Amino acid sequence: MTALQQALSTEKFAVTAEVAPPKGVDTTEMMNNAKYLQGKVHAINVTDQQSSVMRLGSLASCRLLKEAGFEPVFQLTTRDRNRIALQSDLLSAFTLGIENVLCLTGDHVTLGDHPQAKPVFDLDSVSLLMAAKKLQQGFDLAGEELEGTPTFHLGAVVTPGYEPMELQVLKMERKVRSGAQFFQTQAVYDPEEFRTFMKAVTELCVPVMLGVVLLKSAGMARFMNKNIAGVNVPPWIIKAMQETDDKVATSIKITARIIRETREMCQGVHLMTMGWERHVPAILDEANVTI
Amino acid sequence: MIITKAKPFPEILQSLEREKTIFLVGCSECATVCKTGGEEEVQAMRDRLQQEGKVISGQVILDPGCNLLEAKKEFRKHREEITHADSLVVMSCGGGTQIAQEASGKVVHPTNNTLFLGTVKRFGQFQQYCSMCGNCVLDLTGGMCPMTRCAKGLLNGPCGGANDGKCEVNPDNDCAWIKIYDRLREIGTLEEFIASPVQLHDYSVNTKPTTLLLERGRPGMEDK
Ligand code: SF4
Ligand code: SF4
Numbered sequence: 359m360t361a362l363q364q365a366l367s368t369e370k371f372a373v374t375a376e377v378a379p380p381k382g383v384d385t386t387e388m389m390n391n392a393k394y395l396q397g398k399v400h401a402i403n404v405t406d407q408q409s410s411v412m413r414l415g416s417l418a419s420c421r422l423l424k425e426a427g428f429e430p431v432f433q434l435t436t437r438d439r440n441r442i443a444l445q446s447d448l449l450s451a452f453t454l455g456i457e458n459v460l461c462l463t464g465d466h467v468t469l470g471d472h473p474q475a476k477p478v479f480d481l482d483s484v485s486l487l488m489a490a491k492k493l494q495q496g497f498d499l500a501g502e503e504l505e506g507t508p509t510f511h512l513g514a515v516v517t518p519g520y521e522p523m524e525l526q527v528l529k530m531e532r533k534v535r536s537g538a539q540f541f542q543t544q545a546v547y548d549p550e551e552f553r554t555f556m557k558a559v560t561e562l563c564v565p566v567m568l569g570v571v572l573l574k575s576a577g578m579a580r581f582m583n584k585n586i587a588g589v590n591v592p593p594w595i596i597k598a599m600q601e602t603d604d605k606v607a608t609s610i611k612i613t614a615r616i617i618r619e620t621r622e623m624c625q626g627v628h629l630m631t632m633g634w635e636r637h638v639p640a641i642l643d644e645a646n647v648t649i
Numbered sequence: 650m651i652i653t654k655a656k657p658f659p660e661i662l663q664s665l666e667r668e669k670t671i672f673l674v675g676c677s678e679c680a681t682v683c684k685t686g687g688e689e690e691v692q693a694m695r696d697r698l699q700q701e702g703k704v705i706s707g708q709v710i711l712d713p714g715c716n717l718l719e720a721k722k723e724f725r726k727h728r729e730e731i732t733h734a735d736s737l738v739v740m741s742c743g744g745g746t747q748i749a750q751e752a753s754g755k756v757v758h759p760t761n762n763t764l765f766l767g768t769v770k771r772f773g774q775f776q777q778y779c780s781m782c783g784n785c786v787l788d789l790t791g792g793m794c795p796m797t798r799c800a801k802g803l804l805n806g807p808c809g810g811a812n813d814g815k816c817e818v819n820p821d822n823d824c825a826w827i828k829i830y831d832r833l834r835e836i837g838t839l840e841e842f843i844a845s846p847v848q849l850h851d852y853s854v855n856t857k858p859t860t861l862l863l864e865r866g867r868p869g870m871e872d873k
Contacts, residue, residue, distance in 0.1 A: 437801075441849075463808050466800055466818040477801065481849070484805035488847045499849070517809035525830055528843050529806040536847055544809055587812040 360457050361429045362401040363511040365626065365649070366540050366565040372626030373649055374431060374542065374567065375638050376403035377423075379414035385422060391635035392428055398639050400649055401458055403431040403542070403628070407438060410470025417447060421454045431513065432456050435464025440480040441489060445498055448490055452508030460513040460542065461486040461533075484529070484536050487512055491537030512537050516566075517544035517588035518555035526588075527558050534562050542628040545571040545582070547591045547612075549619040556623045567626035570616055572634045572641075573609050576600040610637055614644035621647075650679040651715075651742040652767035652775045653686070656760055662701060664758045665738070670704045672727070672734035674749050676714030676741035682769070685761045686714065686740030694740060694760065706730040714745030720752035731755060783855035789842060791832030796850070798825035804848035806830075 365372035375398075377391050395402055402423055406416040420430035432451050436444065451459060463483045467475045481489060489499050496507040514533040520526045530541065546552045546568055556566065571589075573579050576599040579591040595612055602608035617627050627647070629638055642648070665671065673691050680686025688710060695705050707730030709723050724731055731737070736756040739746040743763040750757040767775035780797040786804070787794060796802050800818035807826030810817030816824045833839040 463801060463803065465810070468818055479801045479803070480852070482801070482803045482805050483808075485847050485849050515809065520809055520811070521813070522827075525807055525827065526809065528830070528839075531843060532806055532847075585812075587810045587817060 360401065360511045362431065362458050363539070365400045366567075370649070371621060371647060372565070372567060373399045373629075373642065373647060374401045374403055374626070375399050375629040375631050375635060376405055377419075377631075377635060378405050378408055378633070379416065379419040381411070381413045383414065385414070385419070388419065389422065389426060391631075391633070392423055392426065394636045395428070395638055398642055398649065399629075400626075401429040401431045403433055403460060406433040406435045406462070406464070407470070408465075410437065410465045410467050410472070410475075412470070412472055417451060417454070417456070420451070420456045424455055429458065430456055431458040431460050433460045433462060434486065435462045436479055436481045436483065436486050437464035437467065438475075438478055440478055441485075441499055444481060444486060445489055445493060448493055448510070449504075449508060452510065457509060458511045458513065459490060460515065461490065461538070462515060483514060484532050487514060487533055487536040487538055494537075511539055513540045513542060514538040515544065515569075516541050516559075518546050519544065519548070519551055519588035519590050521588070523555060523558060527555075530559060530564075531562060534564050538564065540565045540567065540625075542567045543569040545569050545586075545589050545630065546620070547589075547595055547616060549616065549623075551590065552620050553623055565625035567628045568617070568620050568624050569628045569630060570613050571630040572613055572632055572637065573599055574632065574634070575605060606634075606637060609634075610640050610644060613641045617641070617645040617647060621645075650682060650767055650769070650775075651744070652764045652777075653680055653683045653742050653761035654764055655685050655690075656762055658697065661738070661758065661760050662698075665698075665703065665736070668703075668735035668756075670706050670734045671698060672706050672731050672737050672755075673708035674714065674737055674739045674741065674745075675708070675710040676712075676745050677710050678713035678715075680714060680741045680745070680761065681710075683761075683775070684773070686710075686745075691740055694738065698738070706734045711741070711745070711749075714739070714741030715748055717748050717752060720748050724752050781855070782850060783859075784851055786848065789845065789848070790829050791836060791838070793825060793829050793832060795825055795829060798822075798828075802850075804850060 375395050377388050404416045404419045416433050420432045423430045461483050467477045490510050490512050496504050516526050516530045576596050579596045582589045583591050598608055675686040675691040691708055707727050711720055737749050738758050739749045740760045746757050746759040765777040768778045770776055782796045800816050811824035814827050816822045833842050
C-alpha cells in the first residue's frame with residue numbers, strides 16, 4: 359500500500375504537490391523543487407507532457423524521485439500512446455516501484471508545442487482506468503494472461519466548477535466503476551462551489567483531494583478564469599492579488615485559507631505549484647496541515 | 650460526400666514545372682459541389698494554365714471521378730489528347746486522382762487537398778459528422794458521433810475542458826459530449842448510457858487499405 363493510499367484510507371488529511379519534468383535532461387531544478395516538499399507531502403505528482411508540451415517523461419522522472427526517497431504519482435495521459443504502449447508503461451511503472459497512477463485523457467496536441475503531432479486518444483481516461491484494473495486482475499485488455507500481476511493505486515481527475523456539473527459527476531461515476539480509487543480536482547477557489555460539488559458526489563464514496571493552483575498574480579487568475587474550463591477565481595482573490603505588494607505572501611495566505619475552509623469537506627489537498635514548490639511548506643504551516 | 654479544397658495555384662504550377670502539355674480531369678459529383686473540379690473550375694484552370702504557357706491537350710469531367718470503369722471508358726474517347734499530354738491534372742479527391750492514374754497510366758498531379766467525409770449544412774457549408782470508423786456507435790450516443798464531433802474522439806463521456814458549452818480544442822465548435830448527454834436525457838437513455846460497459850473502439854475493423862466486395866444476389870446489391 360502506498361503512503362498516499364494509506365493516508366486516504368485513514369482519517370489523515372492527504373497532501374500531494376506536483377513537479378514538472380524539464381524540457382531537456384537537466385533534472386537539477388526538478389529535484390531541487392522536490393526537496394522543498396520533503397516531509398511535507400505524502401506523494402509528488404509528476405506531470406505527463408503537461409499542456410501537450412514535449413518534455414522529459416513522467417515515468418523516468420517518477421523513478422528519479424523514488425530513488426531520492428519520494429513517493430511519486432505517475433500521471434499518464436492517453437494523448438500520446440496507444441493501448442499497447444499505455445499498458446506497457448503501466449507494467450513498467452510497477453516494476454520500477456511506482457504504484458500511484460493518475461489516469462488522464464490529456465490536452466489535445468494542438469494546444470502544445472508540437473501542434474503537428476498525431477493525437478492518439480486510442481483510449482480515454484475511463485478506458486485507461488479499466489485497462490489498469492484489468493492488469494491488476496492478471497490480464498491485459500486483449501484478455502491475455504500476465505506473468506506476474508501488478509498492483510496500483512489508481513487516481514483520476516474531476517472538475518468541480520464545470521458547467522453543467524452533473525456531467526462531471528456522471529463521468530466521475532463511470533471512472534469509479536472503472537477502477538478510480540481517488541480523485542484530484544481541477545483548481546477550486548470557491549469553498550461554496552466545492553461544497554455543492556462534494557454533496558453531489560458523496561454517494562460515490564471515493565476520496566477526493568481538492569486541487570489548488572498557486573496564484574502568482576492577478577493576471578494569472580484572470581487568465582485562468584477566461585481560458586480554463588471550470589476554474590472560477592472569485593473577485594476578492596483577484597483584488598487581493600492586484601493590491602498586494604508581496605504577491606508570494608498573499609498567494610500563500612489565499613491558498614492556506616482555501617485549504618482551511620475546505621478541509622472538512624474532503625480527504626486531502628493537491629497543490630499545483632507551477633514552480634513555486636518552495637512555498638509549499640509555508641502554505642501548509644499557515645493552513646495548519648501536517649502529514 | 651468527400652470534401653476537397655483547392656491547393657494554392659503556385660503549388661500546382663510548381664508541380665508542373667517540367668511539363669508542357671496537360672490533360673485536365675474534373676469530377677461531376679463531390680468536387681463539383683465543393684467547387685474544386687466542376688465545369689467552371691476546370692475551365693478556369695485551363696485558362697490559368699494557358700496564361701502560364703501550358704498547352705491543354707483536352708479535358709473531361711468524369712461522372713464520377715472515383716469510378717475506374719467510368720474513367721477508362723471516358724479516357725478511351727480522349728485517347729489522342731491523353732497520349733499527347735505529359736501529364737494529367739486531376740481536379741477531384743485523392744481517390745479520383747489515383748483512379749485517373751490507374752485508368753490512364755500517365756503521371757498525375759492533384760489540384761486539391763482531400764479533407765473529410767462531409768455533410769452539407771447549406772450550399773458551400775460542410776461539416777464532418779462521420780469519420781468512417783467502421784463500427785457505428787450512433788445508437789448508443791443519441792445519433793451524434795463522438796468519434797468525430799468530439800475533438801479527442803472520446804467514447805466514454807466529456808473531458809473536463811468544455812468552456813460555456815464550447816470545445817476546448819476549438820471554441821467555434823460545440824462540445825459534442827454536452828450535446829450527446831442533452832440528447833440522451835431527452836430520449837430517456839442517459840442512465841442506460843452511464844451504466845453501459847466501457848467503450849473501446851476496435852481499430853482492426855478497418856485496417857488500411859480496406860476493401861469491400863459485395864456478394865452478388867444479396868439485398869442491397871444489383872444483380873446484373
Ligand atoms: S461512430 Fe461515428 S465515425 Fe463511426 S461510423 Fe458511426 S458516425 Fe461514423
Ligand atoms: S470539450 Fe467536448 S468535444 Fe471538446 S474534446 Fe472535450 S469532450 Fe470532446
